[in-house]
Amino acid sequence: MNTRSLGRRLLTLALTAPFVLGASVPAVAADAYPSRPVKILVGYSAGGAVDAIARSVGQRMAAILGQPVVVENKPGAGTNIAIKSLTSSPPDGYTLLLAANALAVNPSMYQPAPYDLDRDFTPIASVGRVPVVFAVREGSPIKTLPELVAAAKAKPGGVTVATPGNGATPHLAMELFQHTAGLKLSHVPYKGGAQAITDALGGHVDVVAVNALEVLPLVKGGKLKVLAVMSTERSAVLPGVPTVAESGYPGFEASVWYGFVAPAGLPAPVLAKLHEAVQKALESKEVRDQLAAAGGVPLPGPTAQFEKLLKTDAARYGQLIREANIKPD
Numbered sequence: 078m079n080t081r082s083l084g085r086r087l088l089t090l091a092l093t094a095p096f097v098l099g100a101s102v103p104a105v106a107a108d109a110y111p112s113r114p115v116k117i118l119v120g121y122s123a124g125g126a127v128d129a130i131a132r133s134v135g136q137r138m139a140a141i142l143g144q145p146v147v148v149e150n151k152p153g154a155g156t157n158i159a160i161k162s163l164t165s166s167p168p169d170g171y172t173l174l175l176a177a178n179a180l181a182v183n184p185s186m187y188q189p190a191p192y193d194l195d196r197d198f199t200p201i202a203s204v205g206r207v208p209v210v211f212a213v214r215e216g217s218p219i220k221t222l223p224e225l226v227a228a229a230k231a232k233p234g235g236v237t238v239a240t241p242g243n244g245a246t247p248h249l250a251m252e253l254f255q256h257t258a259g260l261k262l263s264h265v266p267y268k269g270g271a272q273a274i275t276d277a278l279g280g281h282v283d284v285v286a287v288n289a290l291e292v293l294p295l296v297k298g299g300k301l302k303v304l305a306v307m308s309t310e311r312s313a314v315l316p317g318v319p320t321v322a323e324s325g326y327p328g329f330e331a332s333v334w335y336g337f338v339a340p341a342g343l344p345a346p347v348l349a350k351l352h353e354a355v356q357k358a359l360e361s362k363e364v365r366d367q368l369a370a371a372g373g374v375p376l377p378g379p380t381a382q383f384e385k386l387l388k389t390d391a392a393r394y395g396q397l398i399r400e401a402n403i404k405p406d
Contacts, residue, residue, distance in 0.1 A: 110169075110170055110346075110347050110350060111142050111143070111144040111170065111171065112144070113144060113171065114144055114145040114146065114147055114171070115138070115139075115142065115144060115145070115146045115147070115170070115171055115172075115173065116146075116147050116148075116149055116171060116172050116173070117131050117135050117146060117147070117148045117149070117173050117174070117175055117337075118149055118151055118159045118162055118163055118172065118173065118174045118175070119131050119148055119149070119150050119151070119152075119159065119174075119175055120151060120152060120153075120155075120156030120157075120158065120159030120160065120174070120176070120177075120179065121150065121152050121156070121177075122150060122152045123150050126207065126288065126290045126333075126371045127175060127177055127335060128148065128150060129367060129371070130175065130204065130205065130335055130364075130367055130368065130371065131148045131175040132148050133363060133364050133367035134175070134204060134355065134358045134359075134364055135147075135148055136363070137357070137358035137361045137363060137364055138354045138355065138358050141353075141354045141357050141358065142350075142354050155179055155183055155186065155187070155244065155405055156176070156177070156179040156180070156183070157183060157187065157191050159174060160174065160176075160180065160183070160191065160192060161191070161192075163198075163338070163339075163340060164192060164197050164198075164340055164341075166340055167340065168199065168339060168340040168341060168342035168343045168344070169343075169344075169347070170339060170343060170344075170347040170348075170350075170351060172339070172340070173201070173337050173338070173339050173351070174337070174338050174339075175204065175335055175336070175337055176335070176336055176337070176338050177246070177333055177334065177335055178246045178249075178333055178334060178390060178394075179246075180194070180198075180338065180387065181194065181387050181388075181390040181391040181394065182244060182246075182249065182390070182391070182394050182395075182398070184391065184395070185391070185394065185395035185398045185399065186244045186398055186403065186404075186405050187405060194387060194388075194391055196341060197340070197341050198338045198339070198340065198341055199338060199339045199340065199341055199342065199343035199348060200336070200337075200338050200380055200383045200384045200387060201336070201337040201338060201339055201343075201348060201351050201352055201355065201380060201383070202336060202337050202351075202352050202355040202356065202377075202378070202380060202383055203334060203335070203336040203376040203377075203378060203382060203383040203386060204334075204335040204336050204337065204355065204359065204368075204375070204376060205334070205335050205359075205368045205371075205373045205374060205375050205376050206308065206332045206333070206334045206335075206373055206374055206376050207288045207289055207290060207332060207333045207334075207335075207368075207371050207372050207373035208288070208289050208306040208307050208308035208312055208331075208332050208333075208372065208373075209246060209247050209250040209286060209287070209288055209289075209306075209307040209331050209332060209333060210286070210287065210288070210289050210292060210303045210304075210305065210306050210307065210315070210318075211225065211238075211254075211284055211285075211286055211303070211304040211305050211307075212274075212277065212284070212285050212286075212287070212292050212296070212301045212302060212303045212304065213277065213283065213284055213285075213301070213302055213304060214277055214278050214279075214280060214300065214301060214302075215299055215300055215301065215302055217283070217302070219236075219283060219284065219304070220302070220304075221304060221324075222304045222305040222319070222321065222324040222325075223324065223325065225284065225304060226258055226260060228283075229255075229258075229260040229261065229262055230260050233260065233261040234261045234262070234263045235263070236262050236263060236283050236284065237262075237263045237264075237265050237282040237283045237284070238251050238262045238263065238264055238265065238282065238283065238284045238285070238286055239265045239266075239267055239273035239274075239276055239277055239282040239284070239285045239286070240264065240265070240266055240267065240273060240285070240286050240287070241266075241267060241268075241269050241270040241273055241287060242266045242267060242268060242269065242406050243266045243403060243404060243405055243406045244398070244403055244404075244405050244406070245266075246288070246331070246332075246333050247270075247286040247287050247288065248264065248266065248286070248403070249331070249394050249397060249398075249403070250286060250307055250331030251264065251286045252264075252397055252401050252403065253329075253331055253393075253397060254307075254321065254326075254329070254331070256397070256400075256401075257326050257329055258326060262284075265282050266406065268406070270285075270287040270288070270291045271291075273285050273287060274287065274291060274292065274295065274301070277301070278295070278300060278301070284304070285301075288333045288371075288372070289303075289306065289312055289314065289315065289371070289372030289373070290370075290371040290372045290373075293314060293315075293372055296315070303315055303318045304318075305318060305319055305320060305321045305323075305324055306318050306319075306320050306321070307320070307321050307329065307330060307331040307332060308320060308330065308332050309322065309330045311323075312372055313369060313374070314369065314372045315372070333373075334376065334386065334390075336376075336383050336386070336387075337351070337355060339351070348380070352379075352380055356377050359375045359376075359377045360377075
């Protein structure tokens, strides 16, 4: 081989070697992942619905991934503390967030926006959905959703609706319903669902809007009556309760959903492995039972499905927040 030919071969090798090496790194990383415990951040206190679902799904994922999965609660600031912790973490698949609707809502609710939904996250998979419900105390003169509508139209602003707080999903669901039904309800925000329910039981407010999980024990005990569920289909734990859509408002839907996200830049092979682990976890009886106990249903499906859900909710609730001038507590 002459000198010129050898020079050309060395130059070609020098130019192509970095690309060959770079192409092989993700495959090696994916094969090695996970090599240590995976952390799931939860933006709510221990013992709540999101925490319970994170622990149930995490336990199954640990068995599937072959590494411990640890849940870390970081409540506060409308879940923004947990979200900040996530976005500050490296995109290596070892820090995840089990998010709820607040992830899509907060960029419109808080100003300046605490993060960019498109830029700062890698969606992984949806997990489940729990309907928001309208409920009244047993013995209330309002016994059906049409009766609620009639009372509100007869006296605009005269029907009080308690929610867990400004900007919470039940509050947004209430705002969405009054816009859809063309009526005016009087919103009474609380610091969480428990006190809102207590005051509904005591007759201090007419209606309470919360997720199904929070009212189930009182419904079973005969102390609360659910007027309607806001999911697209009837709830398995409240089969006799009509949906809002069935009650005269076709297409209406407002639910609390849960899904996993990672920091932006998560390598595709790691994303694929995590997505597969979530899908397998959702097939387990333990996880399905946990979701059912919360009044919800699993939401398996491709990452694109969850990404679409995020964008859809960000758009519709963002518009609602701006039009109703909703501010955080």
